[in-house]
Amino acid sequence: MLARNNPQLNRHDELIHLLSIEGLPQAVLHHILDTAGTFLSVNEREVKKVPLLRGKSVFNLFFENSTRTRTTFEIAAKRLSADVINLDIARSSTAKGESLLDTIANLSAMHADMFVVRHGESGAPYLIAQHCAPHVHVVNAGDGRHAHPTQGLLDMYTIRHYKRDFRNLTVAVVGDIVHSRVARSDIHALTTLGVPEIRAVGPKTLVPGDLKEMGVRVCHDMAEGIRDADVIIMLRLQNERMSGAMLPSAGEFFKTYGLTLEKLALAKPDAIVMHPGPINRGVEIDSAVADGEQSVILPQVTFGIAVRMAVMSIIAGNTP
Amino acid sequence: MTTARDRGGLRLLIAGGRVVDPASGHDAPGDVAVADGRIVAIGAPPADFVPDRTLDARGLVVMPGLVDLAARLREPGHEHERMLESEMAAAVAGGVTSVICPPDTEPVLDEPGLVQMLKFRAGSLNLARLYPPGALTRGLAGDTLTEMAELTEAGCVGFSQADVALKDTLVLHRALQYAATFGYAVWLRPSDAYLGGGVAAKGALATRMGLSGVPVLAETIALATIFELVRDTGARVHLCRLSSAAGIEMVRRARAEGLPVTSDVSANHLHLTDIDIGYFNASMRLTPPLRQQRDRDAIRAALADGTIDALVSDHTPVDKDAKNLPFAEAEPGATGLELLLSLALHWAAAAGLPWIQALAAVTAAPARIVAHGPHGEGAVAPGVGTLSFGGPADVCVFDPDARWTVNAAALRSQGKHTPFSGYELPGRVRYTLVAGAVAFDAGDT
Numbered sequence: 001m002l003a004r005n006n007p008q009l010n011r012h013d014e015l016i017h018l019l020s021i022e023g024l025p026q027a028v029l030h031h032i033l034d035t036a037g038t039f040l041s042v043n044e045r046e047v048k049k050v051p052l053l054r055g056k057s058v059f060n061l062f063f064e065n066s067t068r069t070r071t072t073f074e075i076a077a078k079r080l081s082a083d084v085i086n087l088d089i090a091r092s093s094t095a096k097g098e099s100l101l102d103t104i105a106n107l108s109a110m111h112a113d114m115f116v117v118r119h120g121e122s123g124a125p126y127l128i129a130q131h132c133a134p135h136v137h138v139v140n141a142g143d144g145r146h147a148h149p150t151q152g153l154l155d156m157y158t159i160r161h162y163k164r165d166f167r168n169l170t171v172a173v174v175g176d177i178v179h180s181r182v183a184r185s186d187i188h189a190l191t192t193l194g195v196p197e198i199r200a201v202g203p204k205t206l207v208p209g210d211l212k213e214m215g216v217r218v219c220h221d222m223a224e225g226i227r228d229a230d231v232i233i234m235l236r237l238q239n240e241r242m243s244g245a246m247l248p249s250a251g252e253f254f255k256t257y258g259l260t261l262e263k264l265a266l267a268k269p270d271a272i273v274m275h276p277g278p279i280n281r282g283v284e285i286d287s288a289v290a291d292g293e294q295s296v297i298l299p300q301v302t303f304g305i306a307v308r309m310a311v312m313s314i315i316a317g318n319t320p
Numbered sequence: 321m322t323t324a325r326d327r328g329g330l331r332l333l334i335a336g337g338r339v340v341d342p343a344s345g346h347d348a349p350g351d352v353a354v355a356d357g358r359i360v361a362i363g364a365p366p367a368d369f370v371p372d373r374t375l376d377a378r379g380l381v382v383m384p385g386l387v388d389l390a391a392r393l394r395e396p397g398h399e400h401e402r403m404l405e406s407e408m409a410a411a412v413a414g415g416v417t418s419v420i421c422p423p424d425t426e427p428v429l430d431e432p433g434l435v436q437m438l439k440f441r442a443g444s445l446n447l448a449r450l451y452p453p454g455a456l457t458r459g460l461a462g463d464t465l466t467e468m469a470e471l472t473e474a475g476c477v478g479f480s481q482a483d484v485a486l487k488d489t490l491v492l493h494r495a496l497q498y499a500a501t502f503g504y505a506v507w508l509r510p511s512d513a514y515l516g517g518g519v520a521a522k523g524a525l526a527t528r529m530g531l532s533g534v535p536v537l538a539e540t541i542a543l544a545t546i547f548e549l550v551r552d553t554g555a556r557v558h559l560c561r562l563s564s565a566a567g568i569e570m571v572r573r574a575r576a577e578g579l580p581v582t583s584d585v586s587a588n589h590l591h592l593t594d595i596d597i598g599y600f601n602a603s604m605r606l607t608p609p610l611r612q613q614r615d616r617d618a619i620r621a622a623l624a625d626g627t628i629d630a631l632v633s634d635h636t637p638v639d640k641d642a643k644n645l646p647f648a649e650a651e652p653g654a655t656g657l658e659l660l661l662s663l664a665l666h667w668a669a670a671a672g673l674p675w676i677q678a679l680a681a682v683t684a685a686p687a688r689i690v691a692h693g694p695h696g697e698g699a700v701a702p703g704v705g706t707l708s709f710g711g712p713a714d715v716c717v718f719d720p721d722a723r724w725t726v727n728a729a730a731l732r733s734q735g736k737h738t739p740f741s742g743y744e745l746p747g748r749v750r751y752t753l754v755a756g757a758v759a760f761d762a763g764d765t
Contacts, residue, residue, distance in 0.1 A: 007599055022528070101644050121646035122530040123600030131644075144648070145530030184530060213524035 017138040020147040021188040035310035052318040053082035056113040060086045063119040076308035122146035137315045152185025154304040166193040174201040175235035191215045201225030205246045229267040233274045260286040331355045337377025342680035343706035354713040357756035385417025385714035387686040391635035397426030408447035410733035412752040412760035414658040415716030423455040424482035430455035430466045432474035453480040460484040473696035480507035487513040496555035509560040510542035519648040521611040525594040539567040559583040563608040565618035586634035587663035602650035630686035633660040637735025655735030662745035713756035722748035
C-alpha cells in the first residue's frame with residue numbers, strides 16, 4: 001500500500017505548496033534557485049519591491065516562536081508587494097483551546113492566500129495543506145524535527161553561489177542531526193542535487209546509525225567527518241539538549257564537535273562554513289570561525305530573503 | 321426486561337450453509353439447529369425440530385461468533401454519547417459475539433461496582449457478550465494492586481494494565497505473585513515505560529519524517545522482564561499486541577521452554593507497516609506503532625504457526641477532533657470490530673492459508689485464553705468460540721464471496737478512523753446470533 005501522491009505538487013507536477021524538499025525533482029529545486037537569483041538584484045535596488053503578489057494576503061502562522069524566520073518571510077512577502085499578517089498563535093487562539101483546523105478555517109474565511117506555517121509537531125503543515133481551500137498555498141517554515149525546506153533551499157543557494165557545481169562536493173553536517181529539521185531538509189536537497197558525499201557528524205545520541213538510510217555517511221569522529229570537506233554546515237545545539245541524557249555538557253560538546261580554526265584546517269582550504277543561526281558561540285562554533293574568512297553565515301541570511309521570495313512567487317504561480 | 325438468553329427460547333434453523341468449526345476442524349455442508357439459546361444439532365436437525373424461523377444460509381459460511389480480545393467500548397466514560405450501544409452494535413455487525421474490553425476506561429475498571437454496572441448495561445443491550453478484565457493496579461497507576469478476588473467475583477476475567485506500562489518492576493513482581501496465588505491471568509502489553517514513549521517505530525521512516533521513534537528494545541526489554549517474573553512466580557501472562565520480529569522470537573523461545581504465556585496481535589499490524597503512514601496519515605497512528613516489513617512478516621508467520629495465539633481488532637473509537645491533529649498529537653487507535661473477520665480472511669488469502677486456520681485465530685484460540693482461570697460471575701460460557709452440540713448458540717453467518725469497500729462513514733461504530741478506509745475486503749456478515757437470538761441481520765439495514 002503506497003503513500004498517496006506528493007501533496008505539494010498538482011496534477012501537472014507544479015509546486016502548489018512547499019512542505020518538504022523530499023520528493024521534489026531536481027529541476028524544481030534548480031528553478032527555485034534560479035528564480036532566487038533574479039530576486040537578489042531586487043534586494044539591492046533602491047526600491048526593493050516587485051508587484052508579483054500584489055493584492056495577496058500572506059498569513060504568518062507561527063505556532064512556535066521564531067522572530068528571525070518570521071521576519072525573513074515577512075520581508076520576502078512585502079518585497080513581493082503582498083499584505084502580510086503576523087499571527088503569534090502561540091499566545092492567541094490556540095492558547096484559548098481552539099483547534100489547529102478551526103484556526104485555519106477562521107483564517108481561510110478571512111480570505112488568506114498563503115499560510116507560512118511554523119509548528120512544533122512534525123507534519124502539521126501537511127494537515128493544514130489537506131484542509132485549506134484549494135486556492136490557498138502553504139509554506140512550511142519549520143515543523144517539528146521534520147523539515148525546514150526554505151532553510152534547506154537557501155543553504156543550497158549558498159553552496160551553489162560559492163561552489164558552482166554540486167556534483168563533486170563533500171558536505172559535512174555537524175551536530176544535533178536527529179532533532180534537526182534543517183539537517184533533514186539539507187540532506188534531501190543535497191542528495192537530490194547529486195552531492196556524492198554527505199557526512200552526518202556527531203555523537204551517537206545525536207547522530208543515530210539509521211541516518212544512513214537517508215543516504216549519508218555517519219561519522220562519530222569530528223576529524224574524520226570534516227576532513228577534506230568543501231562545505232561544513234554546523235547546526236545549532238538547542239539549549240534543552242546541552243546537558244542531560246543526550247550530552248553531558250555544552251563544554252564537552254564544544255571540545256569534541258565544536259568547530260575551531262584548528263579543526264577547520266582539516267577541511268579543504270577553500271571550504272565554506274555555514275550555520276542556520278542563531279549561533280551559539282563557544283558551543284558548536286568558535287567565534288574565530290563564525291567571524292572568519294571562510295564563514296558565509298551572513299550571506300546565508302541575505303540569500304534567504306531571495307529564496308523565500310522565489311518560493312512564494314512560484315507556488316502562487318506568479319514568477320518574474 | 322428480557323435478556324438474550326430469555327429470548328433464545330425461539331427455535332431457529334440455520335439452513336443449508338457450510339458449517340465451519342475451527343475448534344473441532346468440522347467443515348461440511350449442513351444445518352445448525354438452535355433452541356433455548358443452545359445448539360441442538362449440527363448437520364441434520366432432529367426429525368421433530370420445528371423452527372420458529374429459518375435463516376437461509378445457502379452459499380454462506382456458518383461459524384462460531386468471533387471472540388475479540390481487545391475492543392474498547394469507552395464505557396464508563398462516554399455514556400452521554402451512547403458509545404456502549406454503538407460499539408456493541410458494531411461488534412455484532414462484525415460477527416463478534418464476545419468482546420473483551422481493556423480496563424482503560426474513565427474511570428478505570430478497578431472497582432467491583434464499575435464492573436457490575438458495565439456488565440449489567442452491556443447485558444441489557446442483548447448484543448454481544450462482554451468479558452472485562454479488571455485493572456491490575458488502581459487507576460492503572462502502577463502503585464497499588466486492585467482487589468482481584470472481589471473484581472473476579474464481580475465478573476472480571478483477568479487483570480490488565482491496558483496500554484499503561486508498569487514502570488515499577490517491584491510492583492509488577494508482586495502483582496504477578498498475587499495473581500498467581502489465585503490463578504488469575506495477567507494481561508500485559510510488553511512495552512518499556514521509558515523506551516516506549518515515541519509515536520512511530522524507530523527506523524528509516526521515523527528518522528526521515530522526524531517522528532520520535534519507539535525502538536524494538538522497548539518490546540524486548542519488557543518481554544525479558546516479564547519472562548523472568550513469570551519464571552519466578554509461575555503467573556499466567558497474556559501478552560497483548562506484539563509488534564516486532566525480535567519480540568516474537570522471544571515469545572517463541574518462552575513457549576518452547578514451557579512458560580505459561582499466550583499472546584495476540586492486532587489486525588492492523590498483520591496487514592500494515594510504517595510505510596503506510598505516508599504523509600503523516602493520523603489513521604495510522606496506532607499503539608504499538610506499526611513496524612517494518614520484516615516485523616509484519618514475522619507477525620504473519622507467528623500467527624500462522626501458533627506462536628501468536630489470537631488475532632484481535634484492537635478496536636479504539638477515536639473522535640474526529642482527537643484525530644485531526646498533527647501525527648504525534650493525534651490520539652492513537654482505529655476502529656476495528658467491523659473489520660476483524662474480513663481482515664482475518666484477507667490474511668488467509670494473502671498467506672495462502674486455509675480459512676479455517678485464520679478463523680481459529682478469532683474464535684477458538686481467543687476463547688481458550690479468556691476462559692482460563694477461576695471466574696466468578698464473569699465465567700466464560702463453556703463452548704464460546706466453538707460450534708458444539710449443547711454449546712451456546714453464538715454464531716456468525718457470513719458470505720465468503722462478497723467483497724465490500726470499507727467506507728468509514730457507513731460503519732456502525734462511532735469510531736470513523738481506520739487505516740483500511742477505501743480497501744476492498746472479502747467476507748460480509750449476514751447474521752449474527754448471540755445466545756440463540758438474532759443480534760444482527762444484514763437484511764434489516
